[in-house]
Amino acid sequence: MGKKFSELTQKHVEFIESQKIYFVATAAESGTVNLSPKGGDSLRVINNKQIAWLNLTGSGNESAAHVLLNSRMTLMFCAFEGAPLILRTYGQAEALHINDERWSDYAPLFPHSHSNRQIFIVDIDLVQASCGMSVPYYHYEGDRDDLDKWADRLGSDGIENYWRKKNQQSIDGFESGIVERAGLKQE
Numbered sequence: 001m002g003k004k005f006s007e008l009t010q011k012h013v014e015f016i017e018s019q020k021i022y023f024v025a026t027a028a029e030s031g032t033v034n035l036s037p038k039g040g041d042s043l044r045v046i047n048n049k050q051i052a053w054l055n056l057t058g059s060g061n062e063s064a065a066h067v068l069l070n071s072r073m074t075l076m077f078c079a080f081e082g083a084p085l086i087l088r089t090y091g092q093a094e095a096l097h098i099n100d101e102r103w104s105d106y107a108p109l110f111p112h113s114h115s116n117r118q119i120f121i122v123d124i125d126l127v128q129a130s131c132g133m134s135v136p137y138y139h140y141e142g143d144r145d146d147l148d149k150w151a152d153r154l155g156s157d158g159i160e161n162y163w164r165k166k167n168q169q170s171i172d173g174f175e176s177g178i179v180e181r182a183g184l185k186q187e
Contacts, residue, residue: 002086002128002129002130002131003128003129003130004126004127004128005126005127005128005129006126006127007048007049007124007127008045008048008089008124008127009048012087012127012129013045013048015077015079015085015087016043016051016077016087017045019077019078020039020140020143021037021038021039021078022037022038022039022043022053022075022076022077023035023036023037023038023075023076023077023078024036024038024053024063024073024074024075024120025073025074025075025076026062026063026066026067026070026072026073026093027066027070027072028065028066028069028070028170028174029069029070030172031170031171031172032062032170032171032172034060034062034063034066034170036058036062036063038053038055039143039144040056040143041110041111041143042054042056042110044109044110046121048124049124050121050123050124051075051121051122052109052119052120052121052122053075053119053122054110054116054118054119055095055117055118055119056113056115056116056117056147056151057114057115057116057117057147057151057159057162057163057167058117058147059166060166060167061117061163061166061167061168061169061170061176061178062170062171063093063118063120064095064117064118064176064177064178065169065170065174065175065176065177066170066174067094067095067120068095068174068175068176068177069174071092071093071094072090072092072093073090073091073092073093073120073122074088074090074091075088075089075122076088078132078135079132079135080135080136080137080140081137081140084132084133085129085131085132086129086131086132086135087127087128087129088127088128088129088130089122089124089126089127090124090125090126090127090128091122091123091124091125091126092122092123092125093120093121093122093123094120094121094123095118095119095120095177095181096119096120096121097117097118097177097178097181097182097183098116098182098183099181099182099183100181102121103119106119106121107119113147113148114151114152114154114155114156114158114159115147115148115150115151115159117163117167117178118178160182160184163178163179163182163184164179164184164186
């Protein structure tokens with residue numbers, strides 16, 4: 001059984017900040033559960049009860065659609081090097097879009113990219129640490145730059161068109177709110 005905490009400890013924060021990959025899970029009341037790997041320079045621990053992570057443009061927009069319907073979100077971090085540990089944060093999330101008033105409070109925390117789509121603010125309700133003794137060792141070789149190159153080729157207008165075509169609904173047909181919240185014109 002894992003150990004439970006009401007907030008992140010300093011040791012948890014140090015562990016999170018050393019990770020190269022993390023996982024995000026969301027779900028509406030019905031439909032598909034979404035679990036996505038995230039990486040790059042896209043996560044910040046704001047304080048012991050709050051994490052912000054930058055959602056980059058992708059083929060789906062499940063997290064944004066789910067959070068509009070049910071704000072629960074789980075972030076999971078695994079030790080693939082060093083001492084074994086699995087750390088999960090459970091909480092309530094909010095998606096910020098570029099036109100949202102609070103976007104400018106968080107956007108400067110992350111590198112600028114044409115692919116920046118939303119920033120999720122997760123208010124932590126529970127932290128769980130478990131052993132992770134069966135998680136295999138993996139060696140980190142580096143971040144991929146494929147998304148940045150693709151987004152740079154498309155530019156802001158191309159990314160916005162992509163959002164209109166591919167990111168307005170989840171795979172279950174739930175609205176993500178991206179067109180309205182990012183201030184895009186419907187085409």
